Amino acid sequence: MGRGEKFSTVREGTDRAGIAPGKVGIKKNRQILDLGVESVEDRLRSQMKQRIETGLAVVFAALALCAGLRAQSAQEPDAKAHTRKSDPTCRVTIEVSGGETAKPVENASVYLKYVEEHKLIKDRKVELNVKTNRDGMAHVPEAPTGRVLIQVVADGWKTYGRWYDITEAKQTIKVHLEKPPRWY
Numbered sequence: 001m002g003r004g005e006k007f008s009t010v011r012e013g014t015d016r017a018g019i020a021p022g023k024v025g026i027k028k029n030r031q032i033l034d035l036g037v038e039s040v041e042d043r044l045r046s047q048m049k050q051r052i053e054t055g056l057a058v059v060f061a062a063l064a065l066c067a068g069l070r071a072q073s074a075q076e077p078d079a080k081a082h083t084r085k086s087d088p089t090c091r092v093t094i095e096v097s098g099g100e101t102a103k104p105v106e107n108a109s110v111y112l113k114y115v116e117e118h119k120l121i122k123d124r125k126v127e128l129n130v131k132t133n134r135d136g137m138a139h140v141p142e143a144p145t146g147r148v149l150i151q152v153v154a155d156g157w158k159t160y161g162r163w164y165d166i167t168e169a170k171q172t173i174k175v176h177l178e179k180p181p182r183w184y
Helices: 040-075
Strands: 008-010 025-028 031-034 082-084 089-098 109-117 124-131 137-144 146-153 160-166 170-177
Touching (some): 089 109, 109 137, 124 137, 146 170, 160 170
Parallel strands (some): 082 109
Antiparallel strands (some): 008 025, 025 031, 109 146, 146 160
């Protein structure tokens, strides 16, 4: 645009620029721009709007499909090693004996480890620790039902660890410890 060129707006009802009634235009060197004609930007905006609407429809359809699959998988029973917080608890008694004579092992540490499953937050690993009494028995009053890891650690004995499925309300698990190998 040069220095001597000036713009002026011509509104409806003015015939100063010779514009027909009902049109709005910009006068530039006696050329009139019609604002009623669709521009490239308007076409791009309408195409973009259509693409956004199509994308949103696809996203909502995918979310509905995922929600349906999630509801279906929630109805199927899990065979995992996890226990849920709402699962009933039970009383587990662990009898620890050791050696060839199967004498009770006193003051052995018994660890009961399991995973507490949550739906909205991260799963939590839980560990319970109890000691055996003089009779070699350890009582876990609120053990979860499901798959748990039981580990037994005692002075002078080999460490023991094994996975168990707890299914009954009152369950007794017998653990037999062995002497460690002799060092020469």
